[in-house]
């Protein structure tokens with residue numbers, strides 16, 4: 001395939017059967033490997049749609065500036081798309097982020113603004129809004145932007161259906177809800193019996209990219225009634241499953257993918273037979289410093305992992 005632009009490499013990620021993870025013969029598990037996107041996560045898809053739409057509608061002009069509050073993947077994805085399209089990108093983030101994130105952002109040429117760790121994403125969003133007003137930068141808000149859902153409806157969903165026409169269950173992490181809503185809608189249009197299952201961290205647990213609805217914020221793009229169920233996963237189980245999928249399948253996936261696998265195995269145990277699709281949102285690179293592939297917590301160990309910010 002010959003392409004004239006890195007942005008053409010976004011999407012068309014592989015769907016891989018996890019043959020050594022399925023708990024029973026009649027149930028097949030398939031993982032959509034979003035870490036294969038050029039900046040390393042599922043967020044390349046939404047960054048591309050949001051930036052192209054802003055250009056089309058004149059909200060973003062050549063050489064313009066974008067500002068976003070992000071703890072990682074969305075900021076990096078926008079930094080990639082901004083660089084490729086000639087826009088400046090400013091990312092506002094809390095200080096307790098692992099070094100890999102700001103280093104990657106700097107490599108893509110993005111500017112970083114820090115907010116105190118204890119003030120978290122709420123403060124980051126407020127600071128980003130300030131930049132949008134004062135500096136005339138375009139604020140992109142993935143939690144409220146319908147293009148987030150649309151990107152998955154237009155690309156991720158159809159790609160899954162092309163590879164596997166009959167999906168019985170779709171399991172994905174819940175962050176903004178864009179993946180669950182967009183892919184879920186497309187899959188249910190093809191087969192209304194498809195179940196859409198959200199994966200959430202236990203309240204108080206930190207799993208990169210995922211959020212607990214119990215903490216009070218429901219993203220505007222998320223319609224809870226649309227979901228068929230949700231499964232809460234602890235960081236400990238997410239870590240163990242991420243290490244396990246490397247051991248059994250040779251797949252180097254991030255911590256939220258581990259949470260998705262842990263949840264999908266619970267679903268699979270209840271299912272007499274069928275095909276389950278798992279969304280692996282990013283690869284393992286950003287999480288190497290956690291040591292999870294070299295010294296994963298054993299059963300009964302590692303409770304302390306639950307309360308830490310795992311990046």
Ligand SMILES: Cc1ncc(COP(=O)(O)O)c(C=O)c1O
Pocket residue numbers: 041072073074173174175176177178179180208209210254256257281282
């Ligand atoms: C690693 C990771 N997994 C899962 C998600 C959740 O995806 P969504 O925002 O579409 O709900 C995100 C979102 O940032 C993420 O970064």
